[in-house]
Amino acid sequence: MANDSLHSREKILDAAEALFARRGYTGVGLREVAEASGLVKSSLFHHFRSKAQLYCEVIARVLDRIQLQLAPVFASRVGVAERLDRIIEALIDALAEHPPTARLLLRSLVEEGDFDSAEEAQRVDETLAEILDGIGGLLREGVKAGVFRRVSVPHMVQTLIGATVYHFASGDLGEGLLGRPILCAEEVRRRKREIQNLLHNGLALNSSPQVLSEA
Amino acid sequence: MANDSLHSREKILDAAEALFARRGYTGVGLREVAEASGLVKSSLFHHFRSKAQLYCEVIARVLDRIQLQLAPVFASRVGVAERLDRIIEALIDALAEHPPTARLLLRSLVEEGDFDSAEEAQRVDETLAEILDGIGGLLREGVKAGVFRRVSVPHMVQTLIGATVYHFASGDLGEGLLGRPILCAEEVRRRKREIQNLLHNGLALNSSPQVLSEA
DNA sequence: TTGGCGCCCGACCGATCGGTCGGGTAGATT
């Protein structure tokens, strides 16, 4: 039954996503993925050509989910400042409502792209580029319109990734700093507020001198 | 000769640092570390008890290096705002002047702490805690003194880690965004400026309303 | 000269890795 097949496929993807997020690509064995999916290792190869392809599909699924949540915000026709606010909110929602996402993403960003030139890897790169272009374009628009300070757009994009993806991937360390689970509703709300406030102030046109100290 | 031994030890640590940074703990084999050190696998065990201990020592060395560069800034008696500026500068210097540092650090933060309760792992945790306490204390001091906005200190610490460590660990992705090597002198200088400016504005006491939009 | 010691090596260990293969079973098609 095709339904069962899809069911198995998704179970594999779910299990692999959780495992890859926790211990990384090389840290997870296919036997483990299979067991967590209620299957046997050799059965995985009926759904995926190789471990690398499975990994790519996991990443692609995660990126697609995120892009799906960001797309309507990008398309909305409100002011740039509010659009940026909503992007932050949507991005954090996407990262928070599905725990493995942030870790998986951060890992895939840091991991060396040693995955053989597959079409899946290319789709991953494209989706990622779309998301980043969206954020970068938003910032550029704000700067050009004089709503934001004259910041370096690529650097600000990097900062935003770090402020969101890293935070929700920081696991025990972040939990130790916060004193409570990173994903609890209140801390998620606070994270949104903190980042948004930081941007409201940090991107605002400043009347004060840029450089305070020059040792 | 003890000199040769120390020499071998450091060569192993150097090789392991570069390799772990690039492909992670589970992604690197001891044979590879040995070969890069000009030795043979079994020789590694004369200097380190296990792979896990080697990894811990690598991380510890990196953290010690960073703490060594931050310590004088923490001890300096200038104003909080300028001290924060210099912390950012020193931290970015530490991350930039030794390429594997950021990746290694980011990986160790995300990696599960599955390293058996060794003394080395404990020392790593202590050093890390000292650094984070230093930054957190600095922020707290600034907020209490009324120099900084009333931000959540733990969240701001997280943001700073993301803005610094993540950026210099982002590899190809960051390089693609910037359009040139992350570690080239000009981009390193720009990174410092961007983060410092973001903080100058973002931490400043604001007269404007905190929340711009509430959809 | 002779031990002892620090350092290093090659050979070897059991376990696990990603991946293949052939066969078995259930449901749909003809």
Next chain:
DNA sequence: AATCTACCCGACCGATCGGTCGGGCGCCAA
């Protein structure tokens, strides 16, 4: 009833994993 197809399994493959062991080589003290 026969066939086909999708799905899954157990057995097996060569390679590599982290780690152990015994011995060899060179230096230093006695």
